[in-house]
Amino acid sequence: MGFRFSKRIQIMPGVRLNLSKSGASWSLGPRGASISIGKRGVYGNIGLPGTGLSWRERLDQPNSRSSEDTDRLPTRIRPQVPETVTARLVNDEVQFFDDAGNPLVSALIPSAKSAMKDDIRALLAAQEAERNGQIDALRMLHHDVPHGVQQIYPVTSGKPQRERYGSHGEYMQALMSWHAAIANACSADDQVADKLLENLGTLQWPAETNIMVSLQAGRLLLDVDLPEIEDMPARRWKAIVTRMAIEAKPISQKDLAALYRDHVASILLRLIGHSMASSNAIRSVGISAYTQRTTATGHLADEYVATVDVTRSAWNGVNLARIGEIEPDNLLRHLGAKLEANSRGTLMLQVPLT
Incomplete structure (x- = not known):
C-alpha cells in the first residue's frame, strides 16, 4: 500500500x-x-x-x-558464514570458531556440523588414539633398548714410553705421575657404573623412578622403586561422534591390574637392556623391584614384587631388532623372572636378590 x-x-x-x-x-x-x-x-x-x-x-x-x-518490507538479517570455520576440542567437546577465533553463532552450527562431519570424526578419532596411546605406552618403555654395546676406554691408556724422554730421570718422574693418576682414578667398575648412571639418567620415565646401583666384578645389581598401582590411569577414552565429544570410560580392576603388571615388566626389560648396552664389562644384571603397599597389619611398607637375574649370554639370545613385537611378560618368564600375581591381579611378594 x-x-x-x-x-x-x-x-x-x-x-x-x-x-x-x-x-x-x-x-x-x-x-x-x-x-x-x-x-x-x-x-x-x-x-x-x-x-x-x-x-x-x-x-x-x-x-x-x-x-x-x-x-518494501525490511529483509531479516541472517548471519553470514565465515570464510574459515575451525573445529576444536574444548573440555572434551567439539566447538566451532570463525576465522577470528570467536565462537560460531548457534544458527550456523548445524551447517558446520554437516559440512565438517568427516573432519570431526577424524578429530575425535585422533584424540582417542592420542590419549589411549599415552596409556598403552606404559607397556612399551623397553622398545628403546639399544641393539649395540658402548665402548668404555680405561684410563690406563697412555702409559709413558722411555724413548720419548731425554733422560732416565724425566722418564721416572712421568712414570710416577702416571701411577699416581691411576691410583686416584676410578676403578674399572666405577667407570662402568658412572657410564650406566649417565645412560639411565637421560631416559624419560612416566613417573619418578629411583634406582640403587651396585656393580662389582661385572655383576650389576639394581634395587628399583616401582610406581604404585594407584598411579596407573584408571580410565580409557572413547570418541562419541553423535555427541561430538570424547568421554572417559573407567578401566575394570582386572584390566588395571594387567596394565600395572605389563608396566612393571616393561620397566625391568628397559633397565636390563640399557644396562647391558652400557658396557661389555657388565656380565650379568640382577634386579629387585619393590613397591610401597599396605601390609596385613595396616602399615605402609616396601614390598618386593619382582626379581630377575639375567646373564649376558642369555640377553644376547634375545632378538633386539624385534623387541617391540615380543610380549614383555613372556620374555621375562623366559629369562627366569619372578613376577607373579594372585587371582585378584595383585603382585605377589618375592625375595630380593643379593
Whole structure:
C-alpha cells in the first residue's frame, strides 16, 4: 500500500470515474473515503481533500500484499558464514570458531556440523588414539633398548714410553705421575657404573623412578622403586561422534591390574637392556623391584614384587631388532623372572636378590 496521484471526473454525487494509465474504475462513497471497483480488484480509499493524495488498501484479498509492497518490507538479517570455520576440542567437546577465533553463532552450527562431519570424526578419532596411546605406552618403555654395546676406554691408556724422554730421570718422574693418576682414578667398575648412571639418567620415565646401583666384578645389581598401582590411569577414552565429544570410560580392576603388571615388566626389560648396552664389562644384571603397599597389619611398607637375574649370554639370545613385537611378560618368564600375581591381579611378594 502507499500514496498515489490520480485524476478524477465527477459523474454524480458519491459516484466518480477514475482515469489512469491502467484503465478506468468506479469509486463509490463520499469524498475522502470511498470504495473503488476495477479490473485489479476492490480497494478501500482514504483521501485528503484538496490535495490529490490518497491511501489505498485492497479489500478482496485482505491477507495478501502487492509485489510492490512486499519489496518494501525490511529483509531479516541472517548471519553470514565465515570464510574459515575451525573445529576444536574444548573440555572434551567439539566447538566451532570463525576465522577470528570467536565462537560460531548457534544458527550456523548445524551447517558446520554437516559440512565438517568427516573432519570431526577424524578429530575425535585422533584424540582417542592420542590419549589411549599415552596409556598403552606404559607397556612399551623397553622398545628403546639399544641393539649395540658402548665402548668404555680405561684410563690406563697412555702409559709413558722411555724413548720419548731425554733422560732416565724425566722418564721416572712421568712414570710416577702416571701411577699416581691411576691410583686416584676410578676403578674399572666405577667407570662402568658412572657410564650406566649417565645412560639411565637421560631416559624419560612416566613417573619418578629411583634406582640403587651396585656393580662389582661385572655383576650389576639394581634395587628399583616401582610406581604404585594407584598411579596407573584408571580410565580409557572413547570418541562419541553423535555427541561430538570424547568421554572417559573407567578401566575394570582386572584390566588395571594387567596394565600395572605389563608396566612393571616393561620397566625391568628397559633397565636390563640399557644396562647391558652400557658396557661389555657388565656380565650379568640382577634386579629387585619393590613397591610401597599396605601390609596385613595396616602399615605402609616396601614390598618386593619382582626379581630377575639375567646373564649376558642369555640377553644376547634375545632378538633386539624385534623387541617391540615380543610380549614383555613372556620374555621375562623366559629369562627366569619372578613376577607373579594372585587371582585378584595383585603382585605377589618375592625375595630380593643379593
